[in-house]
Amino acid sequence: MSTAPSATAPQKRSFTAAASVYVNERTSLAGFVKELGRKAFPDHWSFLLGEVALFSFVVVLISGTFLTFFFQASMAEVHYNGSYVPLKGVEMSVAMASTLDISFDIRGGLFVRQMHHWAALLFVAAIGLHMLRIFFTGAFRKPRELNWVIGFTLFILAMAEGFTGYSLPDDLLSGNGLAIINGMIKGIPVVGTWTSFLLFGGEFPGTAIVGRLYTLHILLLPALVVALVAIHLVFVVVHKHTQYAGPGKTQQNAVGPPILPIYAAKAGGFFFIIFGVLALIASMFTINPIWNYGPYDPSPVSAGTQPDWYIGFADGALRLVPPGWEFVWLDRTWSFNIIVPILVLGGFIMAVLIYPFIEAWVKGDKREHHIADRPRNAPTRTAIGAAGVTFYAGLWAAASSDILATHFSLTMEGVIHALQAVVIIGPFIAYFITKRVCIALQKKDREIVLHGYESGRIVKLPGGEFIEVHQPLDEYDRWKLVDFETYEPLMIRPNARGKITVGQRVRASLSRWFFEDRIAPVTKGELEAGHDGHH
């Protein structure tokens, strides 16, 4: 080719090549594609959970765009005159009436509405599972701490997106949800009442809130989510993806199929699978039947009124507060039944947000980590995670305390007291059990690496001795069991001025708590000594 005359070269080019050259000469995309397209993406099912969240978000965006064509975010009063008989002639807001029209009088409207809602639930659920994967494998460690913060912010934004969307139809359920929010805001000392009036444009419920939430729901929050998702993904490319330990996998490389063509094709197909699953669910299962709930009216409240699942933990926290925490002092009402849950949940959220920085500080570890931990190999972190999950799960379950009571024939008081115990004592129990289980699993791993699997084959030696033959691991499997790091508690050392600060003492005691109980990975020497032995 290089020797051919340049005048004839363009004629020999295929159309694809010509088009590529045309585009590249004008955009310089080649370098970008070369860089990104050859990026290796390690293959593991748990690495796709973030993609599930992303793809459900795309479904939310597409279906939501359709809904904006027909939804009218107005609280003006109208008499419903659509197809649904039990609401005919009932006075309601335009928002509610237009949602009913979407459900009953616009072709495909109910399907898209249900798909939007189911996809939103899946979006937040997938984020939750994705975060658990990141946490328990330590994938938030340097250099990914900031991406953890961005991801967690996305989780909070997704909850805000969900809640604003839940409130838009202006049906009884969403109005009850807003009434609780209003109550929580008013429970905040000093600024509460002012904030509530600011938000609702006067006394709750007012006539402004749906329009305001709509602006947040379709403009501000999606813009923030899209921007943060973009940064989140750029960081994934910049940091490269983590991978599990295995032969040939190091802190310096990433082993897996390249993005182009294999990975991109798989991910593209995966999007349509998720779209299909959501379409199937939306076509078969009712979600948020606003026609049952009817228009919002501050007087009725339905039994079984709950927020969508991702707000459940906050609702549960309010339900678990014992009676009598609200009292009058200095001529003011102090709603500790609201202040305490807000503080506790705020503290919990902050703790999750900054956990990567706390762990890095306790470890005093400034190295980069690209090999994901197996949860058992970080027993204290895994135990802390289990405690957090138990705490969250207790609050979450409390949001359905009434359903638990009716469906398991229990008393409401019994359910509440049991869940109070789960939320307060449960995390400690979960912590200790998980830590012991992790350490026991590590011991088992050591045993297997050193002595192999018990094969169940009993052999009689010439001397008359019976032994069970142990099957040694092959090297590939062994690698996965020995390639991890352990830390030892930090020593307290005087600083440059010869002083031991309080911070250092705290750090040392935390470090001791983290790493006092530990199982070291099998070393090469131990391995060789083990193999020279009796088998």
Added chain:
Amino acid sequence: MRQSSKPVNRKNHMTRQKRRAGRRHPLATVALLALGLVFTGGAYAALSAGTVAQAEDDPTSQQTIDEGEKLFQANCATCHGIDAQGTDTGPSLIGVGAAAVDFQVGTGRMPMQMQGPQAPQKPPQFNDEQVKQLAYYVASLGPGPEIPADHLVNGGGDAANGAELFRINCAMCHNVAGAGGALTEGKFAPPLTEVTGVHIYEAMVTGPQNMPVFNDLNISPEDKRDIITYLKYVQDNRSPGGFELGSLGPVSEGLFIWIFGLGTIVAITVWITAKSN
């Protein structure tokens, strides 16, 4: 004679032997009991069939009331007292009216299976005629709410008005879709998904278990008819959105998306990242 008498004797002998053996058979008592029960039951059935025939002519006749009294004394008096005056274990039934009895006995809540926070619904112990006999007996003890007329309970009213009244007056315990809900201390508001119009009406006017009474000044008979119309609409028309998941609201929706939605998708992630063999 001899020739002929011998076989006869032998036959008699054998029959006597057989009969003696039959009388001593271990199942003889059982058979006798069964026979006795069949006769008594048959006679009773014939008798009560006769009563029903008469009761249809005049539901409040003295004979209906007498039959009701017998049933009452046999099945209810232990707790409610021999004259329905009430005891430590059951309230007085004087003045509760026919509607209360028709609801409580007709839905199987009474006779109660055990003392507890609330009498659960169970298959009715009495047939319709017996329930009516009991109801008219109790109604004869003092004036009270009557069993509603058919035009009030057949679902021919205004569903939209009924739905609004239901949301305002009933949904806080029974849930907007009538799926039921929890009350304190193990009590509960039962689901209304399979309750008949008559029983809904009777429950409103008599306030069974923990339910308040909605008398005719509170909710007029026409409004009660509208509420029943709405509930019948919900019973007869399935959700346009597909399976209702129990009409329990966001809890069942959340469980569904976590277990079936995310469960399915995680299974798919495992599938598409599986190593090819």
